[in-house]
Amino acid sequence: MIDVVGFLISWLTLLGIYAILALTLNFESGTSGVTNFGKVFFYGLGAYVGATLTVYLFLLLNGVDVSKTPPYDVSGIVLLGELAGKNPALNLGLLALSLATAFLVAGVIGYLLSYPIIRVGPAFVGFTLLSTGELFRIFLQHYEPVGGSRGLMSIPGPFSWVPQPRLREVLFLALVLAVLAATYLVMDRLTNSPLGRTLRAVRDDEVAALCMGKHVPKLKATVLFIGSGFSGVAGVLLAYYLTSVNPDMFVPAVTFNVWAMIILGGMGNLRGALLGASIFTFIDRALSFVTPQLGVTVISPDYVRGFAVGLVMVLVLLYRPQGLLPEGRVETVAWEELGGGASG
Amino acid sequence: MVLVANILEVKGVSKRFGGVVALQDVSLSVPSQGIVGLIGPNGSGKTTLFNVVTGFYVPDKGEVWFNDGNRSERIDGLNPNEVFAKGIVRTFQIPRLFKSLTVLENLLVTPFAQKGENPLKALKPSSWIEEERALARKAVSLLRRFGLLEYANVRVSELSGAHIKLLETIRGLMTPAKLFLLDEPAAGVEAGAAHELFRLVRELRSEGYTFLIVEHRIEILMQYVDYVYVLHNGQLLAEGKPEEVTSNPKVVEAYIGGGSA
């Protein structure tokens, strides 16, 4: 009776998007010690860049005058819906363009934002970024060209030319998983390299690292560039997935969910980030199948689910206080030298 | 002092913290390939001087010049990482190891401008793997020399006090800098290891490196240095060859004290 395939597709898609965020946050905060409480900012930035680019170019390239038919008005929305499936090349081209632009825009802004946070400690870095995210959200609400408080909707997805919904969902899932795999590969290479080691050193003691010749500000900027770039990409995927963006989607709670994921899984451990994201999204979903069947009447059954999510989080932490997968050592060839040395 | 170039020259440096005068008009110079000692009572400003030289503090007055072979540069007021890049490495009196890294990793972090620290190259392991191997070999041999090899894969938060101190110094020695500033490398370290450390310093000197060393265990230090400066209350009290200094009554009075060795 339960559509297991549908469940898996919808779960994995959202999981994939969150896992990208978790991997980047893990890289920034777990490995490098840039406590990024503003994850949602870069995520939202990517989503808006992708969405704006797609809807405007879609209309412009189809010869629509956006000053008369802006994409956030009903007429524009209806037009977008009609044009969405007409030209596969356009959809795919815009996907590529959106991904690249979102990566760059979010990355560069992350890079620039590292400037004001250089001289403050971790908690303040976090709050500075969080505040920036809130500023961004309020700005979006007032900024008409991206729809203001209406947001944008009817964003033509990359596969909206595929007629069968199931196939379309599978294709999108494949896209998400491919991006996830690429993110994982990059993060894995970076963390298990001299750079990863240096970043961990910066995390442990910025001052000592600086005195050991590490250009800490530049390193942080680089980390924020990479992390934010990938978060921006995740944002684009979200925009296509929901086919709409709205300022209210990008509230600090999103950031904290991602934090919960990486800490649950184990800070500084890439696979931990994936595991944390999986567990976190799974519990919430699985419970929403169960709780309505509980037969609770006095209180809303769904409250039981919300409560249980919090409880599971606390229990898992109590049971595994290092997170599920603790941080390992930086895996480079250096250890091979030790093998020879230790035996000798 | 005309023929031997001075790698480091401190000229009339002063530094105060609120009411505390930590350094007052201190001038000293370190000859290239020298092993120079810097001693003085507690709180006399030795560490502060290191901090000024390495860019940790900006001096209130005075200048610090660094002479790299043929070029002489003024380095006070630079950022610590820029000073490091010029070839000056310091160690901390109160160790500041990277606590969540293992012993081996702590050593591997130090070397400057590793290929694999560049994000783009980091993505391509083949570009840095050779360098990494070479560094690891160097680190392993250093660890072996000081009997720390068995701890190579241990996080430094699990080391004993003196091993932490020792590692702090060895970490500094991992990178081929021109001038090393060591802040009490032998504090708490057992005599055998301490001597080993100074022997290594001598070897490195013969390879062309220069050392400025703060140390209170003068019975060890004096066997290895060729020149000594004495600070007292932030001012230079005496300088000279080890024997001269240890027999200088002012130094005995202020620093070495009466009966003890």
Place this chain on the structure above:
Amino acid sequence: MLPGYPYSILNFFQYTFFYILFSIPLTLSYRNTKVINFAHANFISYGIYTAVFLNGLLGNTSLALACLAAFAVGGSIALVNHLLVFRPLEKRGASMSLIMIASMGLWIMYNYALYMLADIAHYYTLKNFISYGRIVYADVPEVELLGLRLQQSFVAGGLAALVLVASLYLFLEKTTLGKAMRAVADNPVLAEISGIPRNTIVNLTWLIAGGAAAVGGAIWTSFSGTVTPTSADAMILQVFTVSFIGGLVSLLRTGLGAVAIAFIENVGIAALNTYFGVPISFRPFLTFVTLLTILIAFPPLGAAGGLPFRFRSRKVRAE
């Protein structure tokens, strides 16, 4: 004359009181335990709902009683969190960020528990507790001052903030236990070695932090037009902002932060609106801009760390 006078000015004081009541406990708990406690919002919301349930179920109209009960409830929640979650985690070697996430878990649990409680209360009384109007208390006077009517919440909030600040000042500065509190925060292991009963102090810290914030919550019910289970969540960012201005460690700076943010949010936005036409929907925007400005212009030291890095390092001079 300032725009919005006199309401904006009154609100400025009113909010200062509230921010003191909400943020100083937060700063205190972080300073002494190094736990960034996301569940801090719960202390406030349970304080609010202690007063609401007392009023809605028992018809209580005494703010003093509500405050006492709120202190007990908030304090117990904080203690229970600490004893059942934070301390076991710490004993098992969990990092601070992990404990922070545990506090997020607790936050979620308590939020839903509050909704459940409201449901149960509804079941018995058929009253709506999810959205509850302002409570008028019988035991707090409204004061006339220079022709201005100071609401109950103004009187009670001012009094409570004063009591909190004065008693914390006396406690921290004048008693050894207060000094010991700072020592625990500074170096917990050494504190124990020195014979300071770290557990007692940490317990006490949580009791005060939870209790005082909850008292603030109880007084909030006599101020805000409507309270909901998410009232506290909606303001927690502001509360954190105030604490962050205090560097999370300095109570004095937190107090100044309370004044600054309350000023900006009330008088500041009104002035900008009047003279520059800035829409008042920019109020939260302004709060965060203030925070960013303060963080960048005067980076708080202490917990803030600080890198000896100068953007304009002197140019190298060569010969």
Place this chain on the structure above:
Amino acid sequence: GGAAGQAPGAAQQAPKKVYTIGFTLPLTGELSSIGKIWEKVVYLAIDDLNKEAQAYGFNVEFKAVILDDGTTPEKALQNVQTLAQQGIKVIIGPAASSQVKAVKGFVDSNQIVLISPSSTAPTLAIPGDFIFRTVGSDAGQARVLATLAYQEGARKVIVFHRNDEYGNAFADFFKKYFSELGGSSIDVPYQTGLSDYAAEVASLASKVQSEKVDAVVLISFDTDGGNILSHAAESPVLSSVRWFVSEGPHGAAELKAPAVGAFAAKTKLLGTRPLFIGNPLYEDFKKRLKEKYGVDASVFCDTLYDAVMLAGWAMLRAGSSDGNAIRSALIEVAKHYYGVSGWAIFDEAGDKAYQDYGVWAIVKTDGGYDFKDVGVYERGSIVFTAKPYP
């Protein structure tokens, strides 16, 4: 746990066919106070639906699966997916337009019929999709509110409104219609989701003073609206101008407080709301909701109730679990359905075609203050059925 608790009485004959309707409601978050009332409405409606179906001889049972979406778009999508994966083809909710937008793609491509009882954003008036709304769009109500304000003598007003899709769109329409009538208005948006609006109200007061307006037009939801009115009641300046209010605060319990009641009387506060006035079904519905669950019918309770009824009858009529069939059946059923919110006919965009609007006030009763419908909008003007304020 099984679903046994749902069905009281013993099963006698052939097993009943079970129809499940999914709900995604704001049981937590900003709209939770309405969400909780809606939950009760759902119970009542499902109950009624079962009784009616039985009376007509159908051997079926309707069941509700209610999920909480916390008023967030992402959660709403997740709920809709979860419900769809249980084979549910008809979903009622979510409350906010931003949420409806986020689920639109999924319901359209999976052919799931979605009925929102409260989304009023004009941008969702899209023909041919699977989204239905049992309430008229904001444009209609804005016209009524403008008419009301103008007819009551206001010429210069401040439009104090939520800075979100609902508030901004509503305010835009209001300003348009109000200026067509000959009035002028000043736009004052306020940020949503705050815990309290005292600062906003203070700013509003100074604006009212400096601009010398006749009235404030408040466009809000219930919690923020209640909050704002409670604070406004404290201010002599704001008590000296007229107040005209959208449907949001209607039913908010905190507005029955004596201070607010007195304020309403002093400012002759009037509100508009989508309502088919003089509808005996509605009066009955209101009474039964109060009796059975102890809650007052607040805003959109009637549209939600009708949404459930329409969904149930459409499912019975379609007889299959094919989304397209249910969709067509729904359109058909609505053509002949007269419910607590009046005639339910949908226009080509799937929105309520004929929405009537009423005027409400807060009046003094024996027990204190209560909401009362005091007028209707008829052919371009407001006709009062009662005199709310002396």
Place this chain on the structure above:
Amino acid sequence: MVGVLRLVDVYSGYGKMEVLHGVSFELGKGEIAAVLGPNGAGKTTMLNTIFGLATLHRGEVSFNGVKLNGRKPSEIVKLGVSYAPQLDNVFPNLTVEENLVVGAFIRGKDPGIRSDIEDILDLFPEIKRRRNQKAKTLSGGERQMLAVARALMTRPSVLLLDEPTSGLSPKAGATLMNKIKEIQQTRGVAILLVEQNVARALEIADRAAVLVGGKIVREGSADEFKSIPIERLFFGK
């Protein structure tokens, strides 16, 4: 001689890891005993075990016949044992004076605290000048002095000192040693001293033990050790 502090067959370490493998040791009333040994031998761990900061796997630690096993550090201090650790031994954000005030915490409102602070600061003139300076800004040696000073504030009957002279100038180190001796003689405090500077330690100690690899390899009177090249013992066997 009665042992005030006794370790009987102690196995201890950190978590599951074992560092001490069967250490038995007795500190007599009013005596100074030196614990010597190479780096990483377990000297600090031995002190930590006494103070309940390491995990005791097996064996017994007692003070004046009171079992210390499983007690919290704060209880142990109240019994009259005080400890100046090797690392992290000051409160960095408290001033020198506050460090001392807090160090005397267990004495409550004892009016003698004020005068004790003055007395102890007189012992260490270097830090007396810095009494209102935060501990984190002290020089390495000043910090070390503060650590010892703080430990003295509880008026202990047993004092555990972990490398108190490391980082002190020769003069200051010698002075400190003399003061330790003086404290022992005037106040009858028993002192367990871990020290790298063997000669200096043996000068004031009554008894000594050598700890290697988590085991005591030799124990005896200080004079006995003076005659043997003790550092060979470190690597002996």
